[in-house]
Amino acid sequence: MPIPRRTFAVAAVAALVLPLSACGSSGGDGGSTDASGKVEGEITFQTWNLRANFKPYFEDLIAAFEEKYPDTHVKWVDQPGEGYADKISADAAGGTLPDVVNVSPDLVAPLAKAGLALDLDKAAGQYEKEYLEGAWASHQVPGMEGTYAFPWYLNTGPLFYNKSLFEKAGLDADKPPTTYDELFDTALRLAEKTDGEVATLANVPTIEDFGRYGVPLMNKEGTAFSFNDAKGVELLTRYKELYEAGALDSQALTATPESSGKKFLTGAVAMNPGSALDLANFKKQAPSLYKNIGITDQITSTGHVNMYVMGVMVNAQSERKPAAVAFAHFVTNSAHQMSFAKQVAIFPSTAGSLDDPYFTREDGTDETRVRVAAAKSLKTAVNYTPVLFSEQMKTELRNAVAKALQGKESPKEALDNAVKACDRLLTQQG
Known part of the structure; x- marks a missing residue:
């Protein structure tokens, strides 16, 4: 995924429709899960729009792996963000899926069902303890046994707010909302005080918002959705109230993460979710906003913030499984995740890494404040968006x-x- 963009935090991946008859039996492994044996041979590693910004990092990573395993060769291919899901679908159908693939949880689900994602619980279960529990579970598919990708980098973020807009509405800029009730009350008051000129939020609720509100999204079997329960209806009713009062931006129905970000940058909305990546953007593109930026915790009724996660999947039909598994683990091990996290504002999914001083010590800057707070919340974060x-x-x-x-x-x-x-x-997913 394109890490430098704020869309990483809210990226939506196009649905994969795999012709299962061309890919193997649904729910199977598509081959042996045995990844033991000598680590050797040539494998292909596919990333998702990372070459432009991180070419030296990955070239050094591959060189280190090949030095450790002299009988291997890693061919690195990087696909553009545009059409990535379609590319994976085409490769899956054509039998040309790379040995090791950068994926998100919703890309893993159809590949696992098609028998193309290697079950790491069986093939590499000895590594599970190296990762955060929630991160390892993020690439599990409801209704199927197994885990289908190594967790890689994580992200989450705070809720940013414009202190000057709060002050103009007579609100205490040092006391931002911390609960949903406070958020909705603040939004209605701000709309009233500005005669509807300033909305508080720019986006309609997504499935992730229903999850954070405490709505049960799906049954445990993964066979039916349940976000229409009483709590789900309650959340949507509150948003309707905001929309009618002008507290929700008038263009929220067609908003994208980029357009919402621009609304916040220009002072058209008072609050917007984001990540540590955004602070540098505020500083560069909107200095006046940066001077008035407020930072507060993600609002949740569950006590668990949302985790955005990327993973590294091994092709179950790879002819070089020992090398593919070894490389996927190498990419996502603690040392390499830590070094990657220090190049860009993302977080490692490996157990213990978030206790490193880099993620626990503030130096008085907003950047470290956001990083430390996000790292702390990630230890118990969950990926609310169902993989299905x-x-x-x-x-x-x-x-x-x-x-x-x-x-x-x-x-x-x-x-x-x-x-x-x-x-x-x-039911149509198979």
Whole structure:
């Protein structure tokens, strides 16, 4: 994924539709899970839009691996962010999937079902203890046994707010909202005090927001969605109230992460989620905002913030499994994740790494303040977006939210219809 962009934190991946008959039996391994044996041979490693910014890092990483295992050769290919899911789908269908692949959890699910993602619980279970529990679990697929990718880098972030906008509305800029009730009350007050000129939020709720609110998103078997329960309806009802009062930006129904970020940069909205990556952007593009930036914790009803996670998958049909598993583990081990995290504002998924002074000591700057707070929260963070929640499902939920906010359907009716549509799509995944 393109780490330098704020879209890393909220990236949506296009749904993969794999012709299972071409890829192996659904739910199988697509081959032996035995990754023992000599680490040798040529393997292909595919990343996701990382060459432009991190070419020296990966060239050095590969050289170190090949020095450790002299009988190996790693061919590195890097795909652009645009159409990455389609590229993986085409390679899967054509039998040309690389040996080691940079993936997100929602890309892993269809590949695992198609028998193309190696079950690491069976092939490399000895490494599980090296990673954070929540990170290792992030590439597990409901309804299937196993873990289908090594966790790699993580991200999360705070809620940023514009102190000057708070002050203009007569709000205490040093006491930002810490609960959903406070958030909604603050938003309504700010809209009222500015005659609707300044909204507090720029985005409609996504599946991740329902998760943070404490809504049960899916049953444990992974066979049906459940975000239309009473708590889900409650959240959407509150957002409808914000929308009608002008506390939710008027263009929220069509907003993208980029457009929402621009709204915050220009002072059109008072609050916006982000990550440590954003601070440098604020400093460069909006110095006046940077001087007035407020930083507060992600709001959640569960006590657990959202974890955004990337992984490294091994092709279950690789002819060089020992080398592929060894390299995937090498890329994601503690030392290499730590060195990568110091090059860009992301976080390692390895156990104990977040206790390093780099992630625990502040030096008085906002950058270290955000980094330390994020690292602490990641220890118990979860990936709220279900791995089976495809891009089509995201569209169904977004359309339902829009109908509810516009008054075309009640929040209950809209979510009921969204769940029905998502359940239907779920059965089509195989």
